[in-house]
Ligand SMILES: NC(=O)C1=CN([C@@H]2O[C@H](COP(=O)(O)OP(=O)(O)OC[C@H]3O[C@@H](n4cnc5c(N)ncnc54)[C@H](O)[C@@H]3O)[C@@H](O)[C@H]2O)C=CC1
């Protein structure tokens with residue numbers, strides 16, 4: 001019997017997309033990677049450049065510059081195409097422009113009988129994930145957004161730095177919109193099974209105010225980086241590879257992705273960042289954290305802001 005060959009189709013090979021392609025090759029996650037972009041010369045150049053690193057990769061990846069017909073046999077279509085934020089712009093400011101771009105992209109993918117999983121990174125990611133779900137007609141489980149995977153990584157990194165503990169031993173989540181209304185789930189945050197509230201109590205050098213400031217640095221990280229270098233791309237690229245691995249290697253990993261809520265967290269008809277079990281079929285299930293009352297209110301507010309901003313998406317659909 002012929003072995004299945006995993007194929008990832010990447011649409012949008014700008015700063016985020018090309019960093020993702022580079023990280024994918026370095027981690028040897030897929031056998032095939034096809035690069036698609038409006039700027040054909042750029043993605044052709046990227047394919048050439050990445051192929052020249054092949055002798056140093058952990059395993060071979062066939063990489064080429066292609067077109068939408070290559071999506072037919074793809075297991076995963078990753079979308080990083082569209083406008084990014086300029087200094088001072090919010091993610092939500094990009095909604096109309098990127099929704100229009102996405103309509104064209106998703107129609108072309110689906111016209112080539114794509115029957116795999118979509119992974120979306122373009123901002124505003126929660127709303128565009130919803131748009132992909134609507135435009136594609138695929139089951140909700142097979143449309144995933146990067147959600148708060150990057151925010152959760154920033155949170156774990158900064159907590160690890162503050163408590164001087166390996167970030168991989170920090171279990172803490174940022175949920176909600178990937179944007180200004182996101183929230184930290186302090187009530188469920190722990191280090192090696194010990195709640196963060198207890199770490200604070202046992203050592204007077206740790207202070208609650210520091211943690212509050214730490215969260216603001218997570219929430220505003222994109223603004224701080226964009227002011228300095230114009231865009232963010234390495235962190236999200238590695239986060240997208242993490243989700244790709246969970247899918248292609250059927251890992252059943254819990255990751256804070258943008259998932260469709262159908263009653264979970266008392267919300268429905270919205271894509272938003274929550275922990276979810278991710279495997280070869282996409283989102284197996286949403287992990288329903290037992291939030292405290294303040295967290296519930298903040299999460300409901302985040303949903304409300306997303307739904308309000310989603311109105312233009314509904315118009316484009318018609
Ligand atoms: N979800 C997350 O955590 C993060 C999301 N982002 C988002 O990722 C998106 C991409 O950002 P960058 O790579 O910095 O932008 P970029 O401008 O470097 O790249 C965008 C690419 O999209 C391509 N493109 C535009 N329209 C297209 C179309 N119709 N078909 C195919 N390709 C098309 C462009 O040619 C360009 O190569 C932005 O929306 C940004 O806000 C960025 C960082 C983190």
Ligand SMILES: CC(=O)C(=O)O
Pocket residue numbers: 085091123150221222232
């Ligand atoms: C740009 C963006 O969404 C981020 O770095 O979080």
